[in-house]
Amino acid sequence: MIIDIHGHYTTAPKALEAWRNRQIAGIKDPSAIPRVSELRISDDDIRETIDTNQLEQMRARGSDLTIFSPRASFMAHHIGDFAVSSTWAAICNELCFRVSRLYPDHFILAAMLPQSPGVAPETCVPELDRCVREYGAVAVNLNPDPSGGHWTSPPLTDRHWYPIYEKMVEHDLPAMIHVSTSCNPCFHTTGAHYINADTTAFMQLIQGDLFRDFPTLRFVIPHGGGAAPYHWGRYRGLAQELGKPLLRDHLLNNVFFDTCVYHQPGIDLLTRVVPIDNILFASEMIGAVRGVDPDTGHKYDDTRRYIEASTQLTPAHKRQIYEGNARRVYPRLDTALKQKGR
Amino acid sequence: MIIDIHGHYTTAPKALEAWRNRQIAGIKDPSAIPRVSELRISDDDIRETIDTNQLEQMRARGSDLTIFSPRASFMAHHIGDFAVSSTWAAICNELCFRVSRLYPDHFILAAMLPQSPGVAPETCVPELDRCVREYGAVAVNLNPDPSGGHWTSPPLTDRHWYPIYEKMVEHDLPAMIHVSTSCNPCFHTTGAHYINADTTAFMQLIQGDLFRDFPTLRFVIPHGGGAAPYHWGRYRGLAQELGKPLLRDHLLNNVFFDTCVYHQPGIDLLTRVVPIDNILFASEMIGAVRGVDPDTGHKYDDTRRYIEASTQLTPAHKRQIYEGNARRVYPRLDTALKQKGR
Numbered sequence A, B: 001m002i003i004d005i006h007g008h009y010t011t012a013p014k015a016l017e018a019w020r021n022r023q024i025a026g027i028k029d030p031s032a033i034p035r036v037s038e039l040r041i042s043d044d045d046i047r048e049t050i051d052t053n054q055l056e057q058m059r060a061r062g063s064d065l066t067i068f069s070p071r072a073s074f075m076a077h078h079i080g081d082f083a084v085s086s087t088w089a090a091i092c093n094e095l096c097f098r099v100s101r102l103y104p105d106h107f108i109l110a111a112m113l114p115q116s117p118g119v120a121p122e123t124c125v126p127e128l129d130r131c132v133r134e135y136g137a138v139a140v141n142l143n144p145d146p147s148g149g150h151w152t153s154p155p156l157t158d159r160h161w162y163p164i165y166e167k168m169v170e171h172d173l174p175a176m177i178h179v180s181t182s183c184n185p186c187f188h189t190t191g192a193h194y195i196n197a198d199t200t201a202f203m204q205l206i207q208g209d210l211f212r213d214f215p216t217l218r219f220v221i222p223h224g225g226g227a228a229p230y231h232w233g234r235y236r237g238l239a240q241e242l243g244k245p246l247l248r249d250h251l252l253n254n255v256f257f258d259t260c261v262y263h264q265p266g267i268d269l270l271t272r273v274v275p276i277d278n279i280l281f282a283s284e285m286i287g288a289v290r291g292v293d294p295d296t297g298h299k300y301d302d303t304r305r306y307i308e309a310s311t312q313l314t315p316a317h318k319r320q321i322y323e324g325n326a327r328r329v330y331p332r333l334d335t336a337l338k339q340k341g342r
Helices: A014-028 A043-051 A054-061 A082-102 A121-135 A159-171 A189-207 A232-241 A264-273 A303-309 A315-329 A331-339 B014-028 B043-061 B082-102 B121-135 B159-171 B189-207 B232-241 B264-273 B303-309 B315-329 B331-339
Strands: A003-008 A065-069 A107-112 A139-142 A175-177 A219-221 A255-258 B003-009 B065-070 B107-112 B139-142 B175-177 B219-221 B255-258
Touching: A003 A315, A014 A082, A043 A054, A043 A082, A054 A065, A065 A082, A065 A139, A082 A107, A082 A121, A107 A121, A121 A159, A139 A159, A175 A189, A189 A219, A189 A232, A189 B189, A189 B232, A232 B189, A232 B264, A264 A303, A264 B232, A264 B264, A303 A315, A315 A331, B003 B082, B003 B315, B014 B082, B043 B065, B043 B082, B065 B082, B065 B139, B082 B107, B082 B121, B107 B121, B121 B159, B139 B159, B175 B189, B189 B219, B189 B232, B264 B303, B303 B315, B315 B331
Parallel strands: A003 A065, A065 A107, A107 A139, A139 A175, A175 A219, A219 A255, B003 B065, B065 B107, B107 B139, B139 B175, B175 B219, B219 B255
Antiparallel strands: none
């Protein structure tokens, strides 16, 4: 089985964006705030946006199941206050849940959280609980910078975040560390902010001792870990200068990287540098980079091709990357699969 | 000849830091501002800090000449106002110039600029001019974020920066894009802020069309280009989505990467992905990562070993990386060397 641990509902029906635009207009003009019930998306609307997009690509590429979450750049936690984020997160999570109910063999939910800059993270706990209990969520996406490129929250190792970590541990739920749209003109959203956030989070985790407090907490750092694998020597050396244990002891029981790296040399570096146990297959397909690479004739985000073409990976390694590691890092996914005899 | 294009005076005499601390104290208490003449560093003081540090390492590693600039993390442009930055830059540049005068065969100056957040970049031009004319500077370090991790300046492609670019073109001078200390607790200075800035700058250049306005402007992106080479497929794909030319046409006549990547797989990726013409040897030695890699028994920042051990590079490639590219990208360096018959 091939599990893609990183997919977003980037193709959601246009009605969703239209409703969101009305919600944003309502921040300045409360009389314009739309009711949740005014958003109407039918099952057929959903099927139309999945069948010829994610599902078609999954079939073409041979991946079986996608851990599916709301569109990352649309989370936009910096917009409005907690009430705005809360309503928006509930809508987006429900919509992804409906995808998972319509295609139970192909999609399973990872929830976004109703984060809001300056608001205590414990306010996210009810939505997290709800998504686990009612929607069968197997993970959450945690935004280390709800300000959208101004980085006004404390580092991930700060106790500020502990209420979320306590819930994650309670539910045995990993978090993907994933920012949203940048509203800082210095940072292109998918070309700078996403990658910088991955790198920043990894370095924050090196600096701290978070997993001493939470030995079973697990983070997935997407986009191949930002710059971390390319600069693995730098990070090993910095950990050493900070008096931390070796990276494999300090972080690698708790920190994992996905394979959203869109060329062969990048995947080859990732699999050469990072232990196979810590690499999980993902594509973030129909995401930041949707085009066809003129050098290969294939889509940049068709990451399975790079894994298949690797001369370093054995068939056993590939099974781990495609399936085994995901079942270990996302235990609720493993349970859900086993209940279906998969 | 082996030219290391990225060295900072990280070992400067303690008197420098003591003077700086008094200058910083003087921001709150103007009566405490020290006079420049109170900073006394003798030639012997300088020799003591160079002989057993940079020079010893250079001899051990076989590098001949270092392009040498003030300590990057101490530039700290976010501290004080333009007057504070201006005095500090003048002192630091003069000190590095004195190193180059004491060791004319081994060091040549790259100047820091007296940047200050919110202050127009044209204020840096007199110091830039002075360093070229009086100190023989062959490059400048340009900080894309003088706020120190808050990213309050416009992107590098904005006209805001053009007065500096015009001077660079006039003097045929490249700039290394190099941030300083992060005062944002989210960003570790050398583990996150440096690498993020490299990635951010590269993406800003993709988004813009700066080299249409300045066809001869040249930037060196340090630390192996941040995350860019590891995510080369992503960046090629993003340029494509933005309707830009291929990266080699859009940027690679003007943008270069150094080899400050502290492990073999990273250097192997860099030399596999980026054209050899765009890679310049550097170590940033006695910098962010000073330790010995327990896996190799050698210092992490001994980057020559990775170049030498590369199975991809021919002797001609190595000569380009060690010398040829530096002479082309830093024409004033080439002129200075030729005047000495080197």
